[in-house]
Amino acid sequence: MSSQAAAVIGIGQTKHKKKRDDVSLPGLVREAAQRALDDAELNWTDIDAVVLGKAPDPFEGVMMPELSMADALGANGKPMMRVHTAGSVGGSTALVATHLVQTGVHDRVLTVAYEKQAEGNAQWGLAGGRSGGMGAGGIFAPWMRTYINKSGAPEDIGWKVAVKDRQNACKNPYAHLHLPDISIEKVKESPMLWDPIHFLESCPSSDGAVAMVLTNEAGAKKAPRKPAWVLGTAMRSELGTFPGRDTVRPQAGVECAHMVFDAAGITNPREQIDIAELYVPFSWYEPMWLEGHDIAGPGEGWRMVEDGSTQITGDFPVNPSGGVLSSNPIGASGMLRFAEAALQVRGEAGEHQVADAHVGLAQAYGGAAQYFAMWVVGSSLDAVGARK
Amino acid sequence: MTDTKQPDSKQDEAVDPNAPITGMDYFMKLEYHELICPVVREFADALMEKRLIGHKCPKCSLIYSPPRGYCPICTVQTTKADEIEMQTRGIVTNYTVVTPVQYYGQEETEPFAKVSLQLDGGGNLSLQDLPGVPVEQVRSGMRVEIVWAPDGERHVDDVTNRSWGSAEGAIRGWKPTGEPDADPSEYSDKVF
Ligand SMILES: [Zn+2]
Numbered sequence: 001m002s003s004q005a006a007a008v009i010g011i012g013q014t015k016h017k018k019k020r021d022d023v024s025l026p027g028l029v030r031e032a033a034q035r036a037l038d039d040a041e042l043n044w045t046d047i048d049a050v051v052l053g054k055a056p057d058p059f060e061g062v063m064m065p066e067l068s069m070a071d072a073l074g075a076n077g078k079p080m081m082r083v084h085t086a087g088s089v090g091g092s093t094a095l096v097a098t099h100l101v102q103t104g105v106h107d108r109v110l111t112v113a114y115e116k117q118a119e120g121n122a123q124w125g126l127a128g129g130r131s132g133g134m135g136a137g138g139i140f141a142p143w144m145r146t147y148i149n150k151s152g153a154p155e156d157i158g159w160k161v162a163v164k165d166r167q168n169a170c171k172n173p174y175a176h177l178h179l180p181d182i183s184i185e186k187v188k189e190s191p192m193l194w195d196p197i198h199f200l201e202s203c204p205s206s207d208g209a210v211a212m213v214l215t216n217e218a219g220a221k222k223a224p225r226k227p228a229w230v231l232g233t234a235m236r237s238e239l240g241t242f243p244g245r246d247t248v249r250p251q252a253g254v255e256c257a258h259m260v261f262d263a264a265g266i267t268n269p270r271e272q273i274d275i276a277e278l279y280v281p282f283s284w285y286e287p288m289w290l291e292g293h294d295i296a297g298p299g300e301g302w303r304m305v306e307d308g309s310t311q312i313t314g315d316f317p318v319n320p321s322g323g324v325l326s327s328n329p330i331g332a333s334g335m336l337r338f339a340e341a342a343l344q345v346r347g348e349a350g351e352h353q354v355a356d357a358h359v360g361l362a363q364a365y366g367g368a369a370q371y372f373a374m375w376v377v378g379s380s381l382d383a384v385g386a387r388k
Numbered sequence: 389m390t391d392t393k394q395p396d397s398k399q400d401e402a403v404d405p406n407a408p409i410t411g412m413d414y415f416m417k418l419e420y421h422e423l424i425c426p427v428v429r430e431f432a433d434a435l436m437e438k439r440l441i442g443h444k445c446p447k448c449s450l451i452y453s454p455p456r457g458y459c460p461i462c463t464v465q466t467t468k469a470d471e472i473e474m475q476t477r478g479i480v481t482n483y484t485v486v487t488p489v490q491y492y493g494q495e496e497t498e499p500f501a502k503v504s505l506q507l508d509g510g511g512n513l514s515l516q517d518l519p520g521v522p523v524e525q526v527r528s529g530m531r532v533e534i535v536w537a538p539d540g541e542r543h544v545d546d547v548t549n550r551s552w553g554s555a556e557g558a559i560r561g562w563k564p565t566g567e568p569d570a571d572p573s574e575y576s577d578k579v580f
Contacts, residue, residue: 021410061416119411124491131495134486134502134515142482142504145528149572195485239460243450243512 005381006101007220007227008342010040010213016176016327019118020207025065026072029114032209032332033073036110040213041224044074047213048106053083053093053113054331058125060116073112085237087136087279089113090334091364091373094212095233098375101214102230108219113336114209115329122205122330137202137282139368141194143247144284148196150248151287153302155196158283159187160305162201162325165280168312169322171352176206176327201283201325208329210336228342231359231384232263232376240368247369249292256372257293260361264376265384269295272387273376274357275317275344277337279364281324286310289363290318312354320344320352334364338375345379358383415492422548427457430471432544435558438536440474442511443467451511454551476534477565478507481575485523501526505562506575515554517561529569532562 012035014020020028029052037043050073057063066082073080083093090113097111127133147153166182169175182200190199220227236256239245257269266272276295280286287301295316296304304310310318319325321340324333341360343349349357358379365372378384424432427443431454434441442453443466450459453474458465483503488496501523504514518526519535536542536559543557 061414121491123489124493127491127493129493131493132486132488132500133491133494134484135489138484138486138502141484146482191487192485193487241514242461243452 003102004104005217005220006098006214006230007217007223008212008230008339008346008377009215009220009223009225009227010036010038010042011211011339011343011348012036012039013174013210013332013336013339014208015174016206016208016329018176018204018206020116021118025060025062025114025116025119026069028116028207029069029112029209029211030072032114032211033110033112036211036213039225042108042213047074047078047108047110049079049100049109050075051081051083051093051097051100051109051111053089053111053335055087055089055115056084056125058120058128059122059330060120062119073110079106085371085373086366087281087330088334088364088366088371088373090210090332090336091279091338091362091375092235092334092371094335094338095235095373095375097212097214098230098233101216104216108213108215110211110213111335112209112211113332113334115331115333116207117205117329118207135194137194137197140282140285141197143369144282144288145196147248147284147288151291151299151302153287154306156184156188157287157302157305158196158201159184159198161280161283161286161310162187162198164311165319165323165325168320168352169326171312172321172326172350174327175322176204176208177322177325196284197282203281203324203328204326206327206329208327208332210332210339212335212339212342225348226346226379228345228360228377228379229381229383230375231265231378231381232260234259234263234372234374236372238370240370248288250369250372252370253289253292253365253372254294256374257295260374260376264359264378266359266376269293269361270316272359272384273316273361274359275320275341275354276361276363277321277323277340278318278361279324279334279337280319281328281333283325286318289365293363312352317354320349320354322352334366334373337362337364341375342377345377345383347379359387413492424547425457425549427455428547428549430468431455432547432555432558435544435547435555436542440476440507440511440534441471442474443470444472446470453511453513454547472511474511475508478505478532479570479575480504480518480526480528480530480532481506481512482528483526485526499523503562505532516559517556518563519561521564527569528575529572531565531567531570533565535560535563
């Protein structure tokens with residue numbers, strides 16, 4: 001694939017909250033998109049194509065929302081497409097937009113992802129309307145239990161992740177949950193939803209949207225603010241269920257990580273990556289992905305949580321934005337990881353900025369942990385090479 | 389604290405009973421008939437005869453139950469020649485205890501368990517029930533045997549192309565055999 005550089009030059013997101021009843025679906029996505037355009041100092045007419053993503057339609061009960069959003073997103077007369085890979089969709093959507101730029105098909109692409117969970121009932125949608133739905137937590141809980149059993153992780157690791165991400169969220173004005181008095185005790189004593197996952201170890205249900213403007217090298221040089229350069233992209237999928245599947249460390253996740261590291265020239269992710277935004281809707285997924293993406297060795301992921309390495313001040317900060325545990329507009333949750341990693345390497349993350357962040361990793365996963373999307377972004381095109 | 393609604397930000401406003409109505413529930417319904425693929429039909433027919441069948445991939449030997457008519461790993465077709473009858477005893481490899489969220493159409497009100505099984509002699513089933521076993525007693529390693537729905541009550545109306553072995557109309561669930569639990573080495577790598 002012939003490829004040229006791509007960069008993020010505009011980022012916008014809404015305040016994520018339980019219910020955005022002040023805006024319609026198109027109003028919500030337009031709010032994020034307008035902020036991204038403002039950040040890039042571009043107009044709707046400067047955009048060549050729009051790539052939209054959201055989770056399954058039954059979550060809101062609005063079928064094919066992309067039809068009615070074409071006008072809200074200024075797509076009249078322009079290419080517009082929707083991407084659909086369950087919970088990872090925000091990540092895949094950003095990557096489709098990136099590839100449209102890298103292949104030279106378009107110069108400036110607007111990519112938007114959203115969910116308006118309060119418009120519908122995601123639990124109903126996940127259950128296909130039938131009684132006895134497992135919920136996402138019900139599918140993932142046994143895999144977390146297996147991780148705990150295999151790795152010998154102490155039970156407070158999950159509680160620590162839950163506290164850390166909520167403390168980080170207090171530094172992010174866009175985050176849904178602001179729980180300044182969160183504590184290990186509170187997490188531990190919150191009701192058990194899906195053993196071993198407590199209520200406060202689970203993501204909230206949010207309304208929200210996020211948007212980015214991507215462009216090529218020429219466009220990035222004209223941008224008013226510092227671009228975030230895309231240094232590597234990767235997507236992988238696998239079957240959601242088959243006998244002998246490693247559900248704790250899905251092969252697609254391992255391969256996706258290696259593909260994105262190779263693309264970015266990363267040989268030692270722990271050392272060469274300054275900040276990671278990983279899709280962690282349930283606390284235990286932080287150590288599981290650190291190991292499942294070969295950032296940490298087997299049984300080492302939980303030790304990174306325990307010794308504080310993944311704190312905002314640690315040597316490998318994970319989810320300084322507060323992550324999915326603090327804001328979960330499902331379709332947007334993956335793209336929020338990508339946008340937050342880009343904000344960090346631009347040095348524009350505000351109060352949750354990680355010091356000297358030059359290389360950022362973002363990851364999203366979806367379905368029964370069967371879709372993966374990742375990118376590595378940098379403060380310059382040689383950000384990885386510039387690292388020791 | 390016993391409710392299961394998601395935590396709210398303090399910034400989310402409480403509901404004001406005098407506020408104007410800005411939204412209302414509108415329930416949708418969609419009924420359709422799904423054509424059952426022939427190999428799943430054979431699985432359903434076997435359930436009516438109190439038999440549990442699967443297809444064993446001729447290339448990698450993985451057992452698929454219900455059969456899919458192909459091995460998606462090897463991308464080879466499987467046929468009646470690859471059919472095996474599986475044992476109706478096995479080990480609980482893992483489980484989920486779900487606290488039911490009260491969405492529209494939800495009939496469950498109390499926490500319930502779903503388990504994954506490794507059957508003796510090979511083969512796996514997921515999303516199975518252990519009726520009568522208190523959820524706090526459900527654990528990995530339990531040895532269980534099948535409980536068929538009685539003749540006359542047994543049906544396979546709920547078997548679809550995507551039900552992945554869940555067939556509550558034919559299999560009431562599984563009951564503990566009372567034997568000592570299996571050693572984790574027998575099942576720890578078989579989590580679905
Ligand atoms: Zn095979």
